[in-house]
Amino acid sequence: MAHMHKQYPQLLLTASEMGMADKSAVVAGVPVMDLMAAAGKAVADAVLERWSTCSVLVLCGPGNNGGDGFVVAKLLQAAGWSVRLAFMGSVEKLSPEAACFFHAWQGEVEEYSVDLLEQTDLVIDAMFGAGLTRSLEGKARDMVDALIEREIPICAVDVPSGIDGTTGAVLGKVAPAELTVTFFRKKPGHLLFPGRGLCGELVVADIGIPVTVLDELNLQTWENSPELWYRDYPWPRLDGHKFHRGHALVFGGENITGASRLTARSAMRIGAGLVTLAAPIKAWAVYATALTGVMVAKLEQSQEAEDFEELLLDTRHNAIAVGPGAGLAGFESIRTRKIVLAALITGRATVLDADALSAFANDPQTLFDAINGPCVMTPHEGEFARLFPKINKSPEINNNLADDKLTRARLAAKQSGAVVVLKGADTVIASPDGRAIINSNAPADLATGGSGDVLAGFILGLLAQGMSPFDAAAAAVWMHGEVGNEVGAGLIAEDLPEHLPKVLAVFKRQYLSP
Ligand SMILES: NC(=O)C1=CN([C@@H]2O[C@H](COP(=O)(O)OP(=O)(O)OC[C@H]3O[C@@H](n4cnc5c(N)ncnc54)[C@H](O)[C@@H]3O)[C@@H](O)[C@H]2O)[C@@H](O)CC1
Numbered sequence: 204m205a206h207m208h209k210q211y212p213q214l215l216l217t218a219s220e221m222g223m224a225d226k227s228a229v230v231a232g233v234p235v236m237d238l239m240a241a242a243g244k245a246v247a248d249a250v251l252e253r254w255s256t257c258s259v260l261v262l263c264g265p266g267n268n269g270g271d272g273f274v275v276a277k278l279l280q281a282a283g284w285s286v287r288l289a290f291m292g293s294v295e296k297l298s299p300e301a302a303c304f305f306h307a308w309q310g311e312v313e314e315y316s317v318d319l320l321e322q323t324d325l326v327i328d329a330m331f332g333a334g335l336t337r338s339l340e341g342k343a344r345d346m347v348d349a350l351i352e353r354e355i356p357i358c359a360v361d362v363p364s365g366i367d368g369t370t371g372a373v374l375g376k377v378a379p380a381e382l383t384v385t386f387f388r389k390k391p392g393h394l395l396f397p398g399r400g401l402c403g404e405l406v407v408a409d410i411g412i413p414v415t416v417l418d419e420l421n422l423q424t425w426e427n428s429p430e431l432w433y434r435d436y437p438w439p440r441l442d443g444h445k446f447h448r449g450h451a452l453v454f455g456g457e458n459i460t461g462a463s464r465l466t467a468r469s470a471m472r473i474g475a476g477l478v479t480l481a482a483p484i485k486a487w488a489v490y491a492t493a494l495t496g497v498m499v500a501k502l503e504q505s506q507e508a509e510d511f512e513e514l515l516l517d518t519r520h521n522a523i524a525v526g527p528g529a530g531l532a533g534f535e536s537i538r539t540r541k542i543v544l545a546a547l548i549t550g551r552a553t554v555l556d557a558d559a560l561s562a563f564a565n566d567p568q569t570l571f572d573a574i575n576g577p578c579v580m581t582p583h584e585g586e587f588a589r590l591f592p593k594i595n596k597s598p599e600i601n602n603n604l605a606d607d608k609l610t611r612a613r614l615a616a617k618q619s620g621a622v623v624v625l626k627g628a629d630t631v632i633a634s635p636d637g638r639a640i641i642n643s644n645a646p647a648d649l650a651t652g653g654s655g656d657v658l659a660g661f662i663l664g665l666l667a668q669g670m671s672p673f674d675a676a677a678a679a680v681w682m683h684g685e686v687g688n689e690v691g692a693g694l695i696a697e698d699l700p701e702h703l704p705k706v707l708a709v710f711k712r713q714y715l716s717p
């Protein structure tokens with residue numbers, strides 16, 4: 204990710220970072236009046252593009268989000284729409300800019316009342332944006348309740364009111380928008396659930412903030428996109444050789460053999476030159492029968508960990524995956540731990556998933572202490588809670604107001620020394636150095652058994668080809684989402700590696716062609 208430049212459109216800004224960007228824009232000579240006028244115009248334009256003339260109610264709040272609302276109201280009225288405006292707050296407390304646009308509105312200013320919704324076809328939600336600090340109360344809350352109940356189409360300014368733009372948390376209740384127009388850059392709350400599910404279509408509008416303001420901010424959060432890592436993607440070289448493409452090693456248990464097979468096959472599909480699956484002797488025949496391109500190594504009974512260590516003496520095994528189907532019952536748990544530690548002590552690139560994480564639930568520190576090389580952990584929420592029990596309760600988590608996935612993943616990466624892929628519909632990939640990526644292309648179809656085993660395999664395959672753990676994790680998560688979209692409804696985990704070539708072909712055409 205050496206090429207990750209600050210001005211990439213994928214950068215995400217928290218509320219305070221956005222505030223700093225606004226200030227820098229002003230210092231650079233763009234007055235707040237201009238920013239607010241541009242913000243309001245962007246919203247009005249987006250509305251005019253999508254809806255035909257109708258009765259619109261603009262709900263303005265006490266801060267600058269309301270200021271944007273005054274601008275929208277005036278523009279829609281100028282376009283011939285029937286516009287009513289309701290304002291909550293005191294004019295004296297408005298910022299000079301918002302006050303100026305308030306006075307420019309020549310129509311009636313009404314009080315908040317749910318009766319206003321009677322003859323309303325469309326609502327502009329300019330109640331609260333980045334300045335929201337607590338749950339909505341009183342008339343604003345009543346209005347939101349009524350909006351939820353009546354299902355009137357809503358266009359939200361910046362964020363649907365009640366969403367914390369930094370975390371995606373809902374403070375109180377939120378009426379879902381059909382369209383959200385935000386400014387300059389997306390905010391994490393547009394991509395993290397529950398916020399993401401309430402934004403509807405998301406438009407990012409340029410309001411005249413110069414991109415150079417980003418240089419002054421130490422921004423560390425991006426929306427996942429090939430733009431972030433395609434330059435480091437390990438395409439096979441024409442003069443290459445399978446040995447240049449790495450040799451991945453996967454541990455497979457004896458009870459659930461499908462999981463590690465999916466991992467191994469997925470590592471091959473994404474381009475690992477060779478993949479060996481090491482399996483206990485009891486299950487060896489199952490693996491050997493089922494696998495063709497993937498090689499199978501035998502681990503003798505009750506010395507599986509020792510045999511695995513011996514395989515690791517061969518330094519050509521340059522990337523290792525442990526977890527899918529590794530086993531947790533009785534002695535299996537001890538064995539899984541031994542195998543994980545044997546992998547980590549080599550300092551080679553390692554993916555830890557599923558049982559490899561749960562096996563350390565009682566002693567996470569031993570795992571974290573052993574991580575001294577490139578390592579990617581891929582917990583889902585359950586595994587995360589087992590491995591990082593303190594993080595879910597720590598005060599950094601937005602004063603316990605929100606289940607802030609971004610902060611949790613970052614803290615976990617820092618604490619463990621591994622790249623943490625906190626899985627879900629809004630998977631977060633966090634690096635121990637503080638960088639984080641939110642993924643946004645995964646369809647719901649991916650929530651199916653074995654899907655995580657495939658993801659572990661994609662990461663493994665990219666690590667084997669020499670990609671750095673943060674890049675490999677981001678690329679694999681993105682590919683996983685794309686294949687999910689490619690297969691769509693009816694998807695089963697087995698489909699994922701099989702449809703990957705189609706996704707790779709499109710990706711290659713888009714990002715590798717001259
Ligand atoms: N700062 C700028 O330069 C720009 C800001 N813009 C707009 O300004 C917004 C941010 O403006 P503000 O920082 O004024 O924030 P808001 O407009 O979101 O609201 C802040 C006000 O609401 C109050 N408040 C917070 N939570 C409340 C609650 N639950 N109940 C009642 N009152 C509550 C605060 O005390 C404060 O008075 C952005 O979302 C965007 O829409 C745009 O105009 C573009 C330029």
Ligand SMILES: [K+]
Nearest residue numbers: 328331362364
């Ligand atoms: K809003």
